[in-house]
Amino acid sequence: MSKLIKWLLAIILFASIVCEMPIISAKGETIIINTKSLNVRSGPGLTYPVTGSMKQGERTEVLATSGDWHEIRFGSGTGWVASWLVVSEEAKKLSPRTAISKVSALNIRTEPSLSAAVVGQMNAGEAAVMTGRQGEWASIVLNGVDGWVHTDYITEIQQSENGQAGTAVKPEVQNPEQFTVSVDALNVRKAPGLSSKKVGLIRKGESYAIEEVDGNWVRLALGKKSSGWVYSFHGTLSAKSTAGKTEVAADNKVTVLTNGTNLRSAATTSSAIVTRANAGEKLPVSGEEGEWYKVSLPSGETAFIAKWVVSTGDLAQVEHTPEKKKKARVPGTLKGLTIVVDAGHGGNDRGTTGMQGTDEKLLTLMTAELLSAKLKAAGANVVMTRESDTYISLRKRVSVSHQHGADAFISLHYDANPDTSITGFTTYYTHSHQRSLASSINDGLASTISLRNRGTQPANFLVLRENRQNAVLIELGFLSNPSEERVLTTEMFREQASHGIYQGLLEHFDGN
Ligand SMILES: [Zn+2]
Secondary structure, eight states: OOHHHHHHHHHHHHHHHHHHOOOOOOTTOEEEEOSSEEEEESSSSTTSOEEEEEETTOEEEEEEEETTEEEEEETTEEEEEEGGGEEEHHHHTSOOEEEEESSTTEEEESSSSTTSOEEEEEOTTOEEEEEEEETTEEEEEETTEEEEEEGGGEEEEEBOTTSSBOSOOOTTOSSOOEEEEOSSEEEEESSSSTTSOEEEEEETTOEEEEEEEETTEEEEEOSSSOEEEEEGGGEEEEOSOOTTTSOOOTTOEEEEOSTTEEEESSSSTTSOEEEEEOTTOEEEEEEEETTEEEEEOTTSOEEEEEGGGEEOSOGGGGGTHHHHHHTTOOTTSOTTOEEEEEEOOBTTBOOOBOTTOOBHHHHHHHHHHHHHHHHHHTTOEEEESOSSSOOOOHHHHHHHHHHTTOSEEEEEEEEOOSSTTOOOEEEEESSGGGHHHHHHHHHHHHHHOOSOEEEEEEOOOHHHHTOSSOEEEEEEEETTSHHHHHHHTSHHHHHHHHHHHHHHHHHHHHHO
16 A cells, blocks of 8 residues: 555545544543644533643543543643544544445535535446545545535445455345446456456446346456456446336336436437426336436437436325315314424434534434424324434435325424534425425524525425425524524524424415
8 A cells, every 4th residue: 555545544534433423432442633733621612711732643541521522631630622523542443435426427516515516526336535424415535526425325335444345235226137337438357356357348338237246346248158347336236127126106207307307318428418308297217227217208219317317206196185185174273284294314323513512313303302292282193203313214204204195294404514604594395396385484484583594495305306295304504603503402492493384384284
């Protein structure tokens, strides 16, 4: 390993540990300073005076712990340091991480936000060094570009010591049958291993049948009697037959999410554009190729549409369901309505962490509990996606919404941004039919909380995109802003916020 690589790995290791998995260090444990210069304070909190500082890499023993602060020996006495800026020696032994894109043309952004500028893209199967994580965003470095990608579209894998992907498992495809190349050119080798002899070259967009899988290598059928091995992260693995293996709705149609979506002659972003489709258009699926659906056009021709720009849920149903229920409602109450309250994150997924150490996952749960109580009191049938600090997958949350035929699905989150001056609350929707609920709730919140109103915004969140029910996602202010964090962690704020959401719901259903 060259010095440079060693040095890079060390940085990645530090960064990935501090952002990805906050390790609670215990008394007696050795910790390592994990920031350029760390303030040592006279007490366990940011309000205590700074009595000195420690440098990155310095080691010290934990004498005691109070909240998110560690007491350490310092100078002739003791001092306190923030636990989120140190790493335990134990944790340091963990391996660095790699982010593999599940989709083609995954945008790399300057900040962990859908509104941030795009600085590059990742191809399906492409691997980037993962340097950290913030809420639903991962920071990565790819070909010298560093930026943020949304974690819905990547698979995180641990790397073993030699820098090769270790125990990686390809996302969501079991028993893959087909491999589609996602890099410009890919060497085919005689045996699984980078040192094995090259026996051929395959190109971007080409698909081959998989004959054998060995770790992260797949053997492809290249011709009648020839085959060879490729490294599986340079392409996408897919199941060949569509039956039972894809998530296309029962009517076997996909719905286009945005206006002007390209339909192409082949399953690659470099092929010719045949035509364009607009949001809401439903296209019958006749096949699949890698990360693309083959769809039939009204003209009788076929074309390819990327899987990441369509929804596979049957959205047509949404327009009809609420109407039946409307009659059962009593105006001025929420009687007869089913509301799914979704507390963001949970368990190992802590969400973002505030400057003072507030865990998003705990704050969302507390807010969800209060909101649920309010909605129940108003007569609603309330279902919570989680009632304790447990991990629930995004797809499971969506299926709870479907299972209960939610009249409204409300996902609660708290925001973060590396720019700590950013403040305010935002109400997100994905599909146009979710917009009116989003704007009612946003109005309700604006009338009860005093944060800056960032308005309603469209965004591609999985819990909204794949949701057949009316659904919104609310980011209730920024934990990354210290003074906003202080407001958000008060009971008063949760009280006002849940009251605002309740009023928005009432307004929405009474007005519809
Ligand atoms: Zn969140």
